[in-house]
Amino acid sequence: xxxxxxxxxxxxxxxxxxxxxxxxxxxxxxxxxxxxxxxxxxxxxxxxxxxxxxxxxxxxxxxxxxxxxxxxxxxxxxxxxxxxxxxxxxxxxxxxxxxxxxxxxxxxxxxxxxxxxxxxxxxxxxxxxxxxxxxxxxxxxxxxxxxxxxxxxxxxxxxxxxxxxxxxxxxxxxxxxxxxxxxxxxxxxxxxxxxxxxxxxxxxxxxxxxxxxxxxxxxxxxxxxxxxxxxxxxxxxxxxxxxxxxxxxxxxxxxxxxxxxx
Amino acid sequence: xxxxxxxxxxxxxxxxxxxxxxxxxxxxxxxxxxxxxxxxxxxxxxxxxxxxxxxxxxxxxxxxxxxxxxxxxxxxxxxxxxxxxxxxxxxxxxxxxxxxxxxxxxxxxxxxxxxxxxxxxxxxxxxxxxxxxxxxxxxxxxxxxxxxxxxxxxxxxxxx
Numbered sequence: 001x002x003x004x005x006x007x008x009x010x011x012x013x014x015x016x017x018x019x020x021x022x023x024x025x026x027x028x029x030x031x032x033x034x035x036x037x038x039x040x041x042x043x044x045x046x047x048x049x050x051x052x053x054x055x056x057x058x059x060x061x062x063x064x065x066x067x068x069x070x071x072x073x074x075x076x077x078x079x080x081x082x083x084x085x086x087x088x089x090x091x092x093x094x095x096x097x098x099x100x101x102x103x104x105x106x107x108x109x110x111x112x113x114x115x116x117x118x119x120x121x122x123x124x125x126x127x128x129x130x131x132x133x134x135x136x137x138x139x140x141x142x143x144x145x146x147x148x149x150x151x152x153x154x155x156x157x158x159x160x161x162x163x164x165x166x167x168x169x170x171x172x173x174x175x176x177x178x179x180x181x182x183x184x185x186x187x188x189x190x191x192x193x194x195x196x197x198x199x200x201x202x203x204x205x206x207x208x209x210x211x212x213x214x215x216x217x218x219x220x221x222x223x224x225x226x227x228x229x230x231x232x233x234x235x236x237x238x239x240x241x242x243x244x245x246x247x248x249x250x251x252x253x254x255x256x257x258x259x260x261x262x
Numbered sequence: 263x264x265x266x267x268x269x270x271x272x273x274x275x276x277x278x279x280x281x282x283x284x285x286x287x288x289x290x291x292x293x294x295x296x297x298x299x300x301x302x303x304x305x306x307x308x309x310x311x312x313x314x315x316x317x318x319x320x321x322x323x324x325x326x327x328x329x330x331x332x333x334x335x336x337x338x339x340x341x342x343x344x345x346x347x348x349x350x351x352x353x354x355x356x357x358x359x360x361x362x363x364x365x366x367x368x369x370x371x372x373x374x375x376x377x378x379x380x381x382x383x384x385x386x387x388x389x390x391x392x393x394x395x396x397x398x399x400x401x402x403x404x405x406x407x408x409x410x411x412x413x414x415x416x417x418x419x420x421x422x
Contacts, residue, residue: 048268052275084364091290156279163282167289184318184325185364187289191316192369194290203283 022219029218032137032144042145043152050111050146050214051153055160057110058103062161065102066170069093074179086181087189090171095198099162101250104209107154108242112217115146116238119221120231128222143218150214151207158206166190201257208253209246216242299349300327301385305359305372310341311395313361313370319345321374326351329372345372355379355387361395370395 036043073089119142122128128138164170175181217238224234310332319327327347335342347353356377363370377391 044269044272047275048272051279052271055275055278085369088369095286095290153275153279156276156282159279159282159286163285167285185369188318189369190290192314196287196290199283199286199290 021223022215025219025222026215028139029143029147029215032139033148035140036145036148042141043148046145046149047153050115050149051157054107054110054153054157057106058157058161059164061102061106062164063169065098065161066090066094066165066167066172067174069098069165070171070174070179074175074181083179083181084185085189086171086175086179087166087186088193090175091166091190091194092198094162094165094171095194095202097250097254099158099165100202100205100209101246103158103161103206104154104213104246105243107150107157107210108213108217108239108246111150111153112213112238112242113235115150115214115217116221116224116234117231119143119146119218120224120234123222123224124226124228124231126226143222146218147211147214150210150217152210154210154213155203155206158202162202201253204257205250205253208249212245212249213242216245300347301349302330303345303347303353303383303385303387303389305343305345305389305392306335306338306340307343307361307392307394308340309361309394309397310343311361311363311370311397313343313372313395317369317371319347319372319374321351321353321376326353326374343372352382355381355383356391357383357389358391358393359389360393363396 069090070086073086074083077083077085077089119128122138122142128142131138131141166172172183172186176183176186220234220238220241224230313329313332315329315331317329318325319329327345329343330346331344333342333344334340343359345359353374354377356379358375358377360373360375361370362373
């Protein structure tokens with residue numbers, strides 16, 4: 001019994017120590033970001049590998065999510081003769097919740113895991129210590145560009161996801177072209193119900209999610225055990241921790257932004 | 263060459279993202295309401311219901327303009343809707359403006375029924391005849407009052 005309590009206390013202390021270490025790590029990353037002003041190329045490379053290479057999954061998912069929302073929304077609304085409100089329901093769900101959250105979860109799976117694996121492998125093959133030996137700060141050269149690239153790219157990816165889900169390919173195609181909802185009613189419903197403030201909230205959310213995902217990814221990659229098992233664990237931890245953190249942060253952000261807008 | 267291709271792709275990605283933000287903002291907001299060539303009319307209502315700025319103005323089911331602004335007249339305590347009509351559409355004087363709903367649960371819009379005058383309305387004119395929104399709560403209230411009134415008279419009326 002005592003041993004179990006001791007084990008529990010040790011686990012709690014370990015967890016707190018990890019959290020503290022990750023916060024110190026984040027502060028070091030933020031302190032290293034000014035280097036990107038002098039060397040923007042580092043950021044461009046990371047926007048390519050994190051953002052451009054994630055485009056396909058985001059675009060395809062946006063299309064399918066929009067189609068499904070339009071189909072299920074139509075089925076529910078047509079019972080009340082309110083199928084003209086389809087645009088409203090699709091846009092509200094996408095802009096307020098699904099856009100930022102689904103894009104962030106996909107981003108954590110696609111880009112977050114790749115960043116953690118890449119940094120973990122660099123550590124396992126002593127590339128990071130090699131840089132330090134050559135007086136190159138890996139924090140500036142490797143970590144900071146990936147962190148900033150996550151914050152920059154996720155809002156853009158969220159916008160692309162939302163346009164795909166609401167617009168021509170997704171909800172609009174199924175709702176207007178296939179199910180016969182009036183096109184002007186579809187767009188007017190969106191304009192009447194979604195405000196520019198909702199869009200601003202969406203981009204605030206996705207910026208925060210981008211920071212969370214890349215923070216978790218670079219931290220897990222940087223502190224991983226330099227073995228193949230360590231790299232694998234870092235990748236898994238990144239996806240699990242980042243996904244849970246996104247869902248938790250979404251609740252907090254929605255509550256804060258909702259109370260701010262009310 | 264490899265790095266140039268990467269730069270082009272990153273540039274295209276940024277452009278696409280910014281374009282997506284632009285499309286979302288323009289589609290969602292009512293920026294286009296009140297813009298373009300046209301003229302402005304006003305209509306006063308006792309109850310405007312759920313009509314909002316940006317709502318379409320329709321004549322014979324065809325969209326001819328948009329509601330640009332709604333405010334309360336502090337003198338008459340009526341809701342005043344400012345309406346932007348596209349210049350290609352003419353509205354005869356004596357026309358009626360009504361707050362209508364598209365479908366049972368649809369959004370509100372302003373319906374214009376044409377009047378009989380040979381002259382057209384001009385910039386700054388206001389609708390002389392308006393019909394307020396049909397508020398279901400009032401209808402139900404009236405119905406309930408009527409029902410209870412009938413009930414009272416039937417129960418109260420004894421044999422004479």
